[in-house]
Amino acid sequence: DIQMTQSPSSLSASVGDRVTITCRASQGIGNYLAWYQQKPGKVPKLLIYGASTLQSGVPSRFSGSGSGTDFTLTISSLQPEDVATYYCQKYNSAPRPFGQGTKVEIK
Amino acid sequence: EVQLVQSGAEVKKPGESLKISCQGSGYSFTSYWIAWVRQMPGTGLEWMGIIYPGDSDMRYSPSFQGQVTISADKSSNTAYLQWSSLKASDTAMYYCARSDPQLHYWGQGTLVTVSS
Numbered sequence: 001d002i003q004m005t006q007s008p009s010s011l012s013a014s015v016g017d018r019v020t021i022t023c024r025a026s027q028g029i030g031n032y033l034a035w036y037q038q039k040p041g042k043v044p045k046l047l048i049y050g051a052s053t054l055q056s057g058v059p060s061r062f063s064g065s066g067s068g069t070d071f072t073l074t075i076s077s078l079q080p081e082d083v084a085t086y087y088c089q090k091y092n093s094a095p096r097p098f099g100q101g102t103k104v105e106i107k
Numbered sequence: 108e109v110q111l112v113q114s115g116a117e118v119k120k121p122g123e124s125l126k127i128s129c130q131g132s133g134y135s136f137t138s139y140w141i142a143w144v145r146q147m148p149g150t151g152l153e154w155m156g157i158i159y160p161g162d163s164d165m166r167y168s169p170s171f172q173g174q175v176t177i178s179a180d181k182s183s184n185t186a187y188l189q190w191s192s193l194k195a196s197d198t199a200m201y202y203c204a205r206s207d208p209q210l211h212y213w214g215q216g217t218l219v220t221v222s223s
Contacts, residue, residue: 044144096206099151
């Protein structure tokens with residue numbers, strides 16, 4: 001089965017910084033990759049699907065790129081409300097595992 | 108409006124059985140897969156499996172195959188996740204989500220606590 005590996009596992013950045021999270025699939029998955037944001041104590045929220053398509057209502061400072069095995073989620077200017085854990089997930093076929101998550105904090 | 112409403116929190120003892128539910132509304136329930144996701148305390152999201160309520164086709168993660176049973180009832184627009192014999196390690200928050208196939212709509216979560 002395909003494994004999803006995120007890096008880093010956590011990061012601390014200043015407000016306004018550009019933040020990049022990477023997700024690697026152990027085999028090619030095309031662009032069948034989604035990113036989710038989970039704030040503490042809340043239900044996960046879909047941010048991006050199809051590797052780069054922004055879900056309606058998600059701020060444009062979020063963007064996604066990549067295809068095949070290597071993907072990135074970028075926050076162009078980190079805001080206090082972006083404090084959360086971010087997960088990637090493959091969905092081209094079952095099983096559809098998540099990455100282990102990246103916790104984003106404000107420095 | 109698409110909604111997934113999950114059953115309430117449960118407190119069970121090891122060895123007991125349990126079935127939690129996820130009722131969909133605001134869309135054609137039989138036309139979309141429903142996924143179940145586990146989140147153990149302080150840890151990440153784990154994809155457990157999916158079911159297509161239209162014909163009850165299902166797929167399991169190898170980690171959960173044989174440990175849980177996923178089912179659905181078309182007549183009540185409800186998906187289920189059940190255990191025949193709970194363990195303390197099943198203590199977690201469980202989410203259902205509509206698989207589009209990306210997980211756009213989520214239930215509010217059901218907290219399952221297993222403790223003697």
